[in-house]
Amino acid sequence: MGSSSERDNIEEIHPFYYVLMKVLFKVWRQKPKKSPQLESYQLEVQAGNTILECLNRIKWEQDGSLAFRKNCRNTICGSCGMRINGRSALACKQNVGQELEMISASSNGDIPTITVAPLGNMPVIKDLVVDMSGFWDKLQEVDPYVSTKGRKIPEREFLQTPDERSQLDQTGNCIMCGACYSECNALTVNPEFVGPHALAKAERMVADSRDTGTEERLDNYNQVEEGVWGCTRCYYCNAVCPMEVAPMDQISHLKEEILDRNDAQSSRAIRHRKVLIDLVKEGGWIDERKFGVYVVGNYFKDLEGLLSLAPLGLRMLTSGKFPVVFEPSEGKKEVRSLIERVQNYQLSDKALSR
Structure with a gap:
């Protein structure tokens, strides 16, 4: 006492x-x-x-x-x-x-x-x-160890500066308790999703200056349903984490790294994020007429995707919910300025961290 x-x-x-x-x-x-x-x-x-x-x-x-x-x-x-x-x-x-x-x-x-x-x-x-074997199996899917290429020279020490080590402080606090996994809505509806615990550990590997497999890792994590894009962004994992690892934030960092390395033609998931930002930046909010065509129809390049939109488009037209014209928001200049400032901040922050 x-x-x-x-x-x-x-x-x-x-x-x-x-x-x-x-x-x-x-x-x-x-x-x-x-x-x-x-x-x-x-x-x-x-x-x-x-x-x-x-x-x-x-x-x-x-x-x-x-x-x-x-x-x-x-x-x-x-x-x-x-x-x-x-x-x-x-x-x-x-x-x-x-x-x-x-x-x-x-x-x-x-x-x-x-x-x-x-x-x-x-x-x-x-x-x-509870049986945590699935929890541990999914952790293994992200290869949660510093790249073996970095350990092939036994006589060399792979030292880090204090700043490099500080990049691992938050993710390194994870104690694998399973709280985030337990609350994950994405896992509940999609058992193939790798889980917030694994992706938080994945970000820890990507941020580690000693790891030599960043590109391969990000390609592995760039999955629509199993990887980072399977997250539903409910934030429950952040809310329950007892160590303030904030798995949702780490998943967002992974997404940023993947988006930086890929253009809109890479996948529908990446195109979804890029088109959304571009349209909001252009008009202050989303032009729904363009959104589906650009994302699903890949800027009119994907005929199968365009045809898949037809039933939904017809239902929207008959119910009077399809926007005939698009009116930009009154504050579009402010919205554009905010987006640009955030993007510039992210670029400068990444430059400093490197």
Whole structure:
């Protein structure tokens, strides 16, 4: 619990930190080949108790059959990832007080309730323990190691400057807890998507000055459904990451690198991004008449793509939703200026980092 002075300081800031309260823990239990069921356990706990401490007490005092993973208890190993009140998190990091504040518990006089469930997008082995083999398999798909070409000279050290090493600080914080993977909407609808954890690690490889396989890596990550373009940009991975790795931001960095190296003819995914920016820059917002033709029809070069637009175009025409004319926005000059400033900033930032 710490020294008496530390406790006094905590009590002064959080007066209810050590106050005992009754909390109902609802835990999703599941055995192999059986349907999950919700079981309830009541504990007398303090607001400062972590969810992991509470699960330990349930296992030690009430139900020894409860299964969950744990190890360091200090937000280092990532073992205790689970869904707490519907949000993927580390049980050793979240405490009772935080969870009750988030859910505004006990507003109707009932005992406050905390619900614990296994991580999503992974098969359940038992209770809160999930099978992470798919998670690790997808990580391997991005080749998460510094290029072997850079390790072929054993007598040479591949040193980095402090600035070069600082490029890896954020992505290097990932502890592979699975929280981002659990919340990924793209994975839920498309199991072939490699996942935010893998792409965050991929960006760490691309940013590493010692790696010699950047071009090959970016070609590998430039996939419509499995790679960077499969991300739905929901930002849930950023919201739940306990280490502030911000996987969505790292995926965006990869996209920028890929866009810089490819023109609009490379693929529909790249064309989609470039056409969108060009049209907004031109008129302040998207000219829908051109967008489909340029992206799907590849500037009138893809006859099959143009024909695929016909059914949608006819439905839009008959329902009166097809824009006959395009009116630029009144603030198009400001929009163009903003886009140009961002693009110039990105260019100068990349020049400095190199």
